[in-house]
Structure formats: C-alpha cells, structure tokens
Amino acid sequence: MTATATEPGRAGATRDDRVASRSLAARLLSRPEVGSLIGAIVIFLLFMAVAVPFRNVANVGTILYGASTIGIMAVPVALLMIGGEFDLSAGVAATTSGLSASLIAWNLGLNVWVGVVLALVVSVAVGAFNGWLLFKTGLPSFLVTLGTFFILQGVNLGVTRLLTGNVASADISDMDGFAGAQKVFGSEFALGPVTVKITVIYWIVLTLVAAHVLLRTRAGNWIFAVGGDAAAARAVGVPVKATKIGLFMAVGFCAWLSGMHLLFQFNTVQSGEGVGKEFIFIIAAVIGGCLLTGGYGSVVGASIGALIFGMTQLGINYAGWNPDWFKTFLGVMLVLATVVNVYVKMKADRR
Amino acid sequence: MTATATEPGRAGATRDDRVASRSLAARLLSRPEVGSLIGAIVIFLLFMAVAVPFRNVANVGTILYGASTIGIMAVPVALLMIGGEFDLSAGVAATTSGLSASLIAWNLGLNVWVGVVLALVVSVAVGAFNGWLLFKTGLPSFLVTLGTFFILQGVNLGVTRLLTGNVASADISDMDGFAGAQKVFGSEFALGPVTVKITVIYWIVLTLVAAHVLLRTRAGNWIFAVGGDAAAARAVGVPVKATKIGLFMAVGFCAWLSGMHLLFQFNTVQSGEGVGKEFIFIIAAVIGGCLLTGGYGSVVGASIGALIFGMTQLGINYAGWNPDWFKTFLGVMLVLATVVNVYVKMKADRR
Amino acid sequence: MSSATAERPGAASSDTPILALDGVGKSYGNVHALRGVSLKVRQGEVTCVLGDNGAGKSTLIKIISGLHEHSDGTMTLDGVECSFPSPRAAQASGIATVYQDLALAPLMSVWRNFFLGNELRRGPFRTLDIAGMKQICHDELAKMGIVIPDLDRPVGGLSGGQRQCIAIARAIYFGARVIILDEPTAALGVKQSGVVLRYIVKARDAGLGVIFITHNPHHAHLVGNHFVILKLGRVVLDAHRDELTLEQLTTEMAGGEELAELSHELRGADPGKVVAPAEVEHGQVEAPARPDEEEPSA
Amino acid sequence: MSSATAERPGAASSDTPILALDGVGKSYGNVHALRGVSLKVRQGEVTCVLGDNGAGKSTLIKIISGLHEHSDGTMTLDGVECSFPSPRAAQASGIATVYQDLALAPLMSVWRNFFLGNELRRGPFRTLDIAGMKQICHDELAKMGIVIPDLDRPVGGLSGGQRQCIAIARAIYFGARVIILDEPTAALGVKQSGVVLRYIVKARDAGLGVIFITHNPHHAHLVGNHFVILKLGRVVLDAHRDELTLEQLTTEMAGGEELAELSHELRGADPGKVVAPAEVEHGQVEAPARPDEEEPSA
C-alpha cells in the first residue's frame, strides 16, 4: 500500500468560505422555544397594557396555576408529538386516573395511598395499551387513541355509576391518608405575595426533566428520530416500538399526576370531565412549535404554549372584555402568538 | 449518427417474470374504499344480529339521515386531508353559515333566499380566508383553522346577540321564501317504506362528484400531489396554493349546505352549535382510510366512514344497550371497523 | 483557467443563447450557495455543469427551473431579462427539469406522477384520459428499457433506479426547449445510463438546449459540448469540448487531483489479497491517506 | 458463465465465510424481488454486488442488515443459521449499512444523525457526550474531505453528496465486522468517490468484510475481490477478480451489451456539432436506437 506523507485523519477539505458565521443572537433566536417565548412576551405585554389586575403581582399565582394544569399534560403530549404520535385519550385518562384512585380507596375502604398507587398502575397501563394497540393493529395513533378516548369516557361513567350509583366519585376527604396525599397533590404555599399551587412546581420540574431527556439523553435522540423518520430510525438500530410505547406510558404517568391533582384539589371527580382537554394539550404543543407530523419541537416550547394559552384565557377575563366574544379574542391571540413565533424563527434563519 | 436497424420506441426491456399478476379480487380489495366498505358491512351485520329494530327496513331512513349530516362535511374534509391540510373550523363554519342566512334575512327583512345566497358568499369567503392565512403566515393549517374555529365561535355568539339580543337566531319560518328554501334544504320524501331526507341525496351526489373530481380530473391529481409532497408538486408545476385554497373553499361550500339544512330543518340556529363536529368529520375521513399526513385516501371511503359512524351511534340505541357505556361501545366499534379495513388492505397487498 | 467563455466562431446559428445567467447569486440564510455565476445555454448544445459535492450545482438549476429565486444577478431568456416566479412559469417557457431528489409524490401511481402538472384530458368534460396517459407512460419507460408491469403501483415502492427513470422519461417527454438533468445517471445501471446518454444526444439533435449535471467524467465527456465547473459556488472553469481531453476534464473535476494516482494506489493495494479476519472497534478503520489539496491550476 | 463460486485454494485463512446466504428469496406482495440467491461474505474481502436497476440488490442487503426478513432460504453467521429480526440485531452482530436511501432523519442535526442508535454517553447520569460526538463527527467527515461548518444544521438542508457522506462515514465508523454500502458513490464527486474507494480498501485491510453495491464498473473493478451479478432477482454471475477484466465486467454489467459501442456511437454523434434551435412538441424527442437485448452469455 502506498503511504503518502500526509497523516491520515487530517482535515483535508478546503474551508468553505461561503458560510457566514451566524451571530449568537441569530443562533439563539432560531431555537424552537425562543420564538414561542417572544410570542408569550408579546401577549404578556398586551395584557399588561389593557388589564389592570394583570399588573398585580399577587395574581401571577392564578395565571401560573391555570397554565400549570395545561402544562403538566402538554409536556408529555409534546414529547409524544415529537415522537410522531398523538394521544387523544390524554384528557379523559386524567379523569380515569382520579376516578380509579378514589373508587378503589372508597370502595374497598383502603388507605387513600393504596388507591393513588393503583391509579398509577392503571394510568401507565392505559398508556402502554395505547402503544401496544398501535403496533398490534398498524392503525394510526389518531384512530387508536380515539378508540381509547371513547372507551375511557364510557368506562368512567359506567364504572362510577356501577360502584357509587352516581356520576361522580364519593367524597374521600375523611379517609385515611387523605391529608397526606392532599399535601402532595393539592397543596399551595406562599412565595412572597404570590400563592403558588403545587402543580406549578410539578409543571416546572416536568418541563426541566423532559427537556433534559429530550436534548441530553439517548432516549431523547431516539424520540426525535422515530418522529422524524421511523423507517430510517429503525434502519440504524433505534428500537422504534419501545421508544413509542415508552412515550405513551409517559403520557399515562402525567395523566396520573393530573388526575391526582383533580382528586385531591376537589375531593371528588366528575366522571364526565376531561373531554376536550386532549385538544388543548395538542394546541399548547403546536403553539410551542411542535410539528404535527413529528420529528421537530421542544418541550420548553410546549410549556410556553401552555403559558400562552393559560395567560390568554385569564387575561381576557382580567381585561373584562365582552364575554360573548371571548373565543374570538382567544383565537386572535393564539394566532398572533404563533405568527410572532414563526416570524422570529424565519428572521433568525435568514441571518 | 448511427442508425441501428431496430425501430425506436420498441419496448426493449425484458419482461420481468418476477411479478405475479394479481387477481382482480386482490386488486379490488386493495382499493382504499373497499376495506372500509367491508368494515361497514361487519358493523352492519353485527347490529343486524343484536338489534331488532335495525332489521326494520323503514328505519334505514333514520340511519342514512344520521350518516348524511356527517357525510356532507366528511367528503370535503377528506379531500382537504388528502390535500395535506386540516380544517378545524368546519363544524362551527356550518353554524356561521346558518346564522348568516337567518340574521341577514331577518334583520334586513329580505327574502330568505337573499340570506341564503349571501350566506354562501360568507361561507366560501371563510374558506378562502383560511387558505389565504395559511400561505400568508406559513403556519400549519391546524393552527390557522384553530384560530378561525375560535374566532367564528365568538363571532357566532357575539353577532347573534348584537343583532337579536338572544343567543339563537330568530324564527324565520314566517318570512318570504322560507317555504321554497325549506323544500330545497330541509324536505324529505318517501321511497317505499323509507323516508329519505334530502340531505341523503346531497350526500350521495357530493360523494359521487368529489370522487369523480379526485380520480378523473386534473384537479384531483393535483390534490393527491399537494398532499403527498407539496415541494415535489410545486417543482413539476402544480399550482399548490390555488389547489389548497380551492379545497378550503370547497369545505366552505359544504359548510354552507350543512348550515342551510340546519336552518331550514330547525327554523332557528343556536349560536353555540357545531363545536366538536369538526372532529367527527376528521374521524369519518380517517376511518374511511385517509392518511392524516395527506396524499392518500378516498372520498367514497370517507363517506363510508360517515356511514360507519352514523350507523354505530344509532345502532347502539337500537340495540338498547346500557347508555352509560355508550361511548365505550362506540370506541370499540370504530376500532373494530378500522382494524377490519386495515386487515383487508394488508391481505390484499400480500397477494 | 479563467471563466472566459470559449465562443466558437463557427457556431453562427446559435449565437444568442436561449438562456443566459449573468452574475447570479443565491443565499440560504447564512449559506451563500452561489456567487456571481454566469452561464449560457445554447440550443442544440449540451452544457455540462460539474463540480464537487455542495458546489452549488443543484442550487443553480433550481434557479433556472423556477424553484428558487436568485438573490443577485440577472437571468435572460431569449435575450429578455426574466425571473421565474414558479416552476410552472419555467415550464411554460419550455424548460423541463429532472431534479436530484426526483420530485415524485411517493404515494401516487407511476402514471399519475409521470403526467403530474401536464395531465392529458379529453372529452367534453375535460376528464383525464387515463388510458392514453398509461399508454404513453408505458411506452416512454419502455424506450428507456424499464418495464414496470403495474403502472398503478405507487412510486414509493420502486427501486431507486426505476424512480430515476420515471423522472428522466418525464422531463424528456415534456421538455420543449431546454432540458435540465441533475445527476440523472446517479442511480442508474450501465445499460440505463447508456440510454440516458443517447437520449441527451437525441434531444440535442432535435435542437433543444440541454443542461447535464454529473459526477461521472466519462459520461460528461461523451456527450458534452460545453463544460462549466463550479467550486464553492463560483465558476472556476468554462470551456468548450475542443479545449479539454477526458483526462484533463477528470483532473479538473477532481480539483486538480490526479485520478490516475488513485487508480494506481488502489491497484497497488492488491485486490487479490485476502486479509486475516478481525473485529475492529469504532473508528478503528484508518482514514485513507490523501494527497494534499490544490486549487485547480487554472 | 455459471454461478459456480471460484474458491481460491490459496486463501486458506478465511475459508469459512463470516456471512453466507443460501437460496434466499424475498417477495413484496406479488413482486418476487429475490429468488434463490446464494452469496458468501468473507472477512478481508470486498464483495461487489452488481446488476441492473430493480435487480434486487437493495433487497438483498436489506435482508442482511435486518431490515426485511427473507421468505425462503437460510442465512448463516459464523456458520450458525440466523435471521435478524431487526436492524438493531444485525448491528449487534457488527454489521453496519449505508442504505441507498441513506436512512437519515431530515429534521435532525448532522451529529445526531451520525450517532443515531449508537449515542456516546458519559458521566454518572449517562447523559449524551455532545462535545465528544460533535468532535468525532467533524473529524470523520473531515477525513472524507467534507466540512460541514455547522454540525447543528438539519441534514435535510444539505446537498445530496453531503448527506451521502454522512451515511458512509457513519457506517465506516461503526462497522465492526461487515460493512455494507449500497451505491455509496452515486451522489459523490470524483474526489469524494476516491476517498470512499480508499476507505473500502482500508476497511478490507483492517480485516472487515465489505459488501459494495455500485453501478460503476470502474469503481467495482478497482476495489472488488469478488463479483456477484444479479439479474431479475437471481444470481447470474459469481466470479473472482482474477477471472474478469474491466472490459468483461462492464459487458456483464450491461447485460452483454458492448459499452464500447455506446461510446463509439456517441462519439460518432459529434459532440462538437451544433444544431439549429428548435422547439419540439411533447414526446417529439425520438427514442435512441438500442441494440437488441441479449441474455448475458454465461
């Protein structure tokens, strides 16, 4: 073999002088979450200008609480969407979880915590079932989880009536372990003038953990890959099935968290609740920059999407605008926020 | 130039003997609509077996009516999905159309037909606006039409209250032209023992026209192309923008048809109606074999999807099953029908 | 070698090029893919655009076929300055293109892809002439030596070469004045490549202008009248066929590197030799030594 | 020429092939893409798989790399019968593949694609070693003569050749025992093709088994030890390098057609000639005449 004098491994290509280096600002702005953050700031400033109660720092707690109940679910739903799938059952699954915990504990007269733990098992199992059915039937996840969505709605109502004779679970606030569980899932604390509900903490922690998983772990790499091109991912050895089923189980876990808050905040759970919420989680994720087709998006963006949605809902109330037009204002604000998001990204990419 | 003795244009390639010719049955079965047809037949036989009133031929009219109100919108929604876009505003747009016709005629004291025609203009304009906004903002259609969805909800309520002081349009049954319009949009006729509502006719005609357009015209070819790969379609000279905006306008047209039925069937329109229906249209299209990602699907399939959905909803009532579990039965049936669909297609492709 | 175009005085009949680019540039965000490119396409000639990976060849033809708009410079069609707002406009001017990514809709059937954007219609209702289109599609593919038994099969399920043939057959069928081919022979077998090269000559002989992009110097030299080499977005060579031998062309394409050397080096590596089996760690396959890079001696 | 394998008695060290296929077949629905294919991959050898478009080459390597399961026949790895249920299993056995469609996720960044499925991790929490991965990715690409200045750019925005290089660099980096390359040089420039060929030789010298699919007889003949030609899903030639000259190989690849003839014909077409401009109707470019097809005289 001829051995030339040049050392192997040397960067042999000519430097490509065509590529202007991008400023740090441009790089930052083209991150998926930054656009939505700017969208959120625009909405925030808008309400600051028109709604007096919005300026009161004590009310931040209300806004954050509204956002957190959406955000806790928007985070795993965004992960799932990045992984290329939908979960339409996410909203009712939370109700199912709350009902399970309550009905199990109340019906068998057990400690509330037993119900809580079994509800976790139920919720994660529902997620795993969704994933299993997806691969078993080969149907799109939209249809599979639509099926689960309907099935769970019926089960929520049917089982509750079967066990309690009513359409809501019985009040369990006098049962063993309730006080402790309420501390964990339904408490609040004061942070200066702001009353912070515990869901806000869960929301923030979930966002950070999920963002870390997505960007800094192998699983996160796989999530992007299975959503972007499942065939390519499989071809290079990514366990597509396990990744997707894992994502459905993560949604199940967060549905449980959500369901426990529902239960311990309000002591009972209405069996008809949760319908329509799955849609709001998806909206938050999309506002935050997730692609419906998968493979692209950001968890932090989805959380900001939840914040935008929560902020807009309450902001319109704070502003005291004509409630007949509530939805119109909501629609205009959401489009505005996302247009800002897209505009920022486009400008950044151009630089 | 050397001219060889062989004539140009001769099929010079060796016959590929690897390709087993597929039986006519296999070819037929792999068409997207046949799978859903078999799904529909399975559901039909199931209900025939368990629900006595289902066997009464006179009740076919009720089932067809239930399916037709979904189907009239499922057809254009399916076209739009094949073209790669969503319209979440399709449900409320029908309400908007009904309200416009009624409010315009009632408020200005005009002939009802004037309202009907102006409502058509409004509906098609809403569709065109959706399409325009899609290209103007560069947002995904999910978000754009979500915005319209919210905006129209607010407008329906706000404008109705502004003009009538109520939340439903006033009764216009005593106005000029109402009788004629009711004949056109809200009548029924007997066909042997079956009472057929006029919407059934509209549904069938729409399905046939749309299927023809999709499979037998240039526009149909373009719809498949813009949905399958918009960049490729544009590269070979397909007017992507015009095609997509045209599809949104087609949805607008059918929303008008739907809205007119709503108005002339019930004389008034509740301003809060229509929310949630957009979802059912998409479900029908997906059950009928349309891909959520676009580029594949069938109009006839979507119509059969509407039939499956309508049949299941009413079949559960006919069977007299416990209404608490209604949604569960619905979910199971829908999954069953689509699994049959996918199974048939898979088997056919294998042959 | 400068970018001076070698006008042949003898070629009087086509002195005004059908399409001319002058100082054209194009940026994608912070990447300036093309800078100051000038190019002339004459009818009845084959213009080969050559160059390294990422040199900007595809970007150049995307501008000509209306897919992108250029940021600088001018484009003239028949001496009139123009810019195609869409590929449809370019097609209306008789320009047909085979894109490197083929521009096929994977879920659509073969014949629908073939006629996409140029559907045949007939009858009073202007419905699609499906039988006619299938026939033409079958015939055109057969001429290229490809038989796809079921033209209703989706393009996504075909082999890479089969897809490439569909894209080429389509462009050749619809090209009225200029045909642009971006690496048409990349995925093709020896036989199919031969057919495509013959087609290029045929198209030239029919009086069309052809732009041919390839990485294969043999192919380029066989059919090209004119060679334009791009490097990092600039034209570094623009020469007539008479000025270059195959060897020179190859050298220019490789950026001055002697390919003969490669050949020698590899042959020296004794292909007959069989090495003892081994299992290596990640990244343990040594990078091959390469001679130092040099600017093409222009 | 029959499909009798030319075992060289001298090459004793690798008598048991690492991977052997025996009578393997595969159907896609009603298309029988492969029928009764037998093939041996020995370590320290380059096996070239050649053949027409649609012959079944990609199908063959998809079976070996675990993407598809074969319908008939057996596959043995180190003498043990096996069948890879997933590409992950094949990779675990040290088989790395460059797919023809590259298998890159277009929206993911360059370095994430490079390490997809084989991410480097470090620290107590097993987080991604991003800096390390970027460094390796940059180095490996640089060795191929490709510099992508921003490794965080999504792969979808790169040129065809740049994407190809990423897929190749990845397979070479991770290939532990067998490297499979499906038309790796198709989209590559002359220079990059040279690098890839050198890499193939290096990998062989490191003791790996290499399967190399190409349509370029020059490339195949430069590095191949063994040649297998597929036609319509069957093996029609299986010969050692010593038995074939470049010309014979080219002829076999073209299915018996004389490429020299093409070359002559095209040169006869006078590339210097310039034709009067014209505008032609659809389908007016005449199909080139082609010599009658013959079965390769085996």
Next chain:
Amino acid sequence: SSSGGKQPAQASGAAQAGVADTPRMTIALITHAPPGDTFWDLVRKGAEAAAKKDNVDLQFQSDPDGANQANLVQSAIDKKVDGIAVTLAKPDAMKANVEKAVQGGIPVVALNGGIEDWKAMGVQGYFGQDEKIAGEAAGERLKTDGAKKALCVIQEQGHVGLEARCDGAKATFPDTEKIYVTGTDMPSVQAAITSKLQQDPAIDRVLTLGAPFALTAVKSVKDASSSAKVVTFDTNKDLVTAIKNGEVEWAVDQQPYLQGYLAVDSLWLYKVNGNTIGGGQATLTGPAFIDKTNVANVEKFAANGTR
C-alpha cells in the same frame, strides 16, 4: 317584507325601573354555562336587568369545566370585585375558591345549582331549584298524566345537574330510560331520539332537559311515527309557542331570569343595606309547570326574550 323579520320597535327588557344612585360596584356572575345556551341567556338577562337598575358593573363569565370555573372565581378575587354570584353545579370543585372569597370579605351568593352545599361554604343566599326535586316533580306529573314509559334525554354526558333531573324523574316515575345525545349537534340529536323511539315503541313521553332539545324531539317523534308526547325542563320563546300549539305538553320552569336577577339584586341589597334575601334559607324559583292552561301568562314576556 310582507311578513316576519325583525319588528322595528320591540319593547326592551321587562324589568324597567329607575337607576339606583348608590356608588358603582362590580359584581361577577360566574356560571358553568356552555357558550350560546338559551337557558343561560335568560339568567344573564335577569342579572343584567338587576345590574342596570342597581348601578352595578356586571361581569359575566362562564366555563363548563369545574376546575376552570373555580379558576374564574379566583380571577374575580384577583380583580377585587364587590360581590360574586356563582353556580355550584360542581360544588366540590368550587368549594376552595368560594371559601377563599368569603374569607376575603367578598359577599357570595349561589344560584341555579348547589342547594345542598351553599350554606357550608359561607355563601349568603341561594336562588334556584333543587334539580332532584324538580326531577321528582316532573316524574309525579308524568304519573298523573298517565304516562307509561318516559325517555329522559341528557345532552351532556356525565353532567351532575342533568343526571339529577333524570334520577329525580326516575325516582317518582320508575319506568324512565336515559339516552345521551350530543347537544351541540342538532341533527344528531334528532336522529338519536328517533332511533330510540323506533327501538322502543312503548315510550310515550320524551322528557328533554332543555328547550331547544324539546323542539328537536318534536321532529323526532314525527320522524319515528311515534305517538309519544314531548315534555321538557326549561323554556324559551319558541318553546312557549310550541306549548301553545300543543306540540309540547308542558315545561318545568325554574325562572332563570329570576335567578339571575335575584342573585345580583341580593348582593346589591347586602352591600347597601345589609339585607339577605331568603334570610339564610334557599329561595326557590321553581319548579313550576307551564302548560296550555297558563301559557298565555308567560307568552308576552317570552316574546321579549325574558322568560
């Protein structure tokens, strides 16, 4: 036009009185109404009439979701309103925030729902009916009418108030069946009721839980060629006409206008004079029956859109 359309000079709202000269105050009316519901429109009109008379800035808000409605109460507290009128259809969800408002010194009254829970939360008064009792009254009426089998149509699945009505009816008229329909989709409501009537010809009464659904049920009865009669909860303008025409037998009226009016007025009275309407007891606004015999009284007010 020769007939129909908007009639030029319509009398505006029923309760026209002078405007109080008390200082302007803000009252939030927070309900669980879905947008665009005719029943809730009447509640709102009553509240607006009282607000106008009492020089009150009325802020009407609603959300059918329990947790969201509770959050609306929180936002009213944030806005520091002078009084809150709230529906307690989902009392458990509302409890915490209502108590917070009470403890924060904001007077709260309840209306429409929550007759069993309002006292425990420290709420000043309650204006409405007991859904269960209303249901039982409807059941009694069905019995005295000689009905054999009734179909109770629930337009929102799992809604506590609606379920209570059906359960109440079932308690006094055991042969009551239930059906769930999609309230936002009238054609599907019509088809669903039709199918149920076809399935079970024994049904001779359709009991709907909202006025628009009663009008749709009339069409279903016709479609199914059934002889069933339609009865309903709640009224609106068109329903009153239908009772007059004999298309609908009777309606259980709970006087929504009055609920809204009293809720706002009682808060105003409490603020300016320390009064509590009802004196610590629930003020029942129903159930009363509207049928052919007394429909004439209601008719002229219904035409104004206030009954």
